[in-house]
Amino acid sequence: IYGGLKAVPGAHPWQVSVQVRTKGSTFYRHICGGTLIKPCWVLTAAHCIDKKHDYRVILGGLNLVQKEPTDQSLQVEEAIIHENFKETSSVVFNDIALLKLKATNGECAKESQFVKAVCLPQEPFPDGGECSISGWGATEISEHGSMHLLDAKVLLISQEACSSNKVYASLLDDGMFCAGYLKGGVDSCQGDSGGPLTCETGHTHYVYGVVSWGDNCGEENKPGVYTRVMKYLDWINEKTAGIP
Numbered sequence: 223i224y225g226g227l228k229a230v231p232g233a234h235p236w237q238v239s240v241q242v243r244t245k246g247s248t249f250y251r252h253i254c255g256g257t258l259i260k261p262c263w264v265l266t267a268a269h270c271i272d273k274k275h276d277y278r279v280i281l282g283g284l285n286l287v288q289k290e291p292t293d294q295s296l297q298v299e300e301a302i303i304h305e306n307f308k309e310t311s312s313v314v315f316n317d318i319a320l321l322k323l324k325a326t327n328g329e330c331a332k333e334s335q336f337v338k339a340v341c342l343p344q345e346p347f348p349d350g351g352e353c354s355i356s357g358w359g360a361t362e363i364s365e366h367g368s369m370h371l372l373d374a375k376v377l378l379i380s381q382e383a384c385s386s387n388k389v390y391a392s393l394l395d396d397g398m399f400c401a402g403y404l405k406g407g408v409d410s411c412q413g414d415s416g417g418p419l420t421c422e423t424g425h426t427h428y429v430y431g432v433v434s435w436g437d438n439c440g441e442e443n444k445p446g447v448y449t450r451v452m453k454y455l456d457w458i459n460e461k462t463a464g465i466p
């Protein structure tokens with residue numbers, strides 16, 4: 223996260239660290255963020271997942287390098303990548319995936335002050351509205367990311383403004399939206415991918431976007447691009463049906 227601050231404990235209880243153990247390795251390393259949407263389901267970006275590797279998620283943690291008493295580590299039983307996911311050199315289409323968590327003693331995520339599923343959005347949020355991004359990804363200080371979870375406020379940018387020739391021209395489709403500031407400075411970055419952009423109404427938080435792509439990080443006229451979760455509600459409901 224560029225332009226972020228250390229997150230307050232319990233502020234993003236749906237935030238997860240998605241970790242990979244590549245073939246032949248003995249340990250897991252953080253690769254992406256994710257969002258807990260049901261006890262056994264994490265929403266993330268398709269571009270984070272390569273089906274030939276093993277994955278786990280850490281829930282309830284703020285510090286990536288220390289084991290914390292609030293941490294829950296769960297194995298990923300299955301990764302479901304959107305059927306029309308496609309990556310080109312500049313754009314990622316349908317960048318959404320679901321991770322089905324493996325239950326132990328009949329339970330997946332145990333709800334606590336630090337672990338809680340977020341709601342799926344029911345209606346669009348207005349352009350110009352303020353939402354939050356969070357993650358352990360690259361910062362202006364470290365391209366390797368932050369050991370502490372960081373967060374920042376971003377503004378929703380209209381499809382028209384983000385499709386102007388100075389910004390992303392014709393690269394966006396209706397499964398994407400932009401958020402941030404055209405001046406630059408506050409943005410998601412590499413390692414935040416897959417994580418949440420949440421918006422709030424009343425005291426209810428909704429996962430409105432999944433960190434997906436952008437032209438570098440924090441630069442003028444190059445805001446972050448997010449997967450538009452609203453467009454994928456039927457897909458999410460179909461894939462997660464019948465499993466808590």
Ligand code: 4AZ
Nearest residue numbers: 410411412435436439446
């Ligand atoms: C990345 O490389 C990436 N500024 C993620 C988010 C953004 C740019 C790049 C948005 O995963």
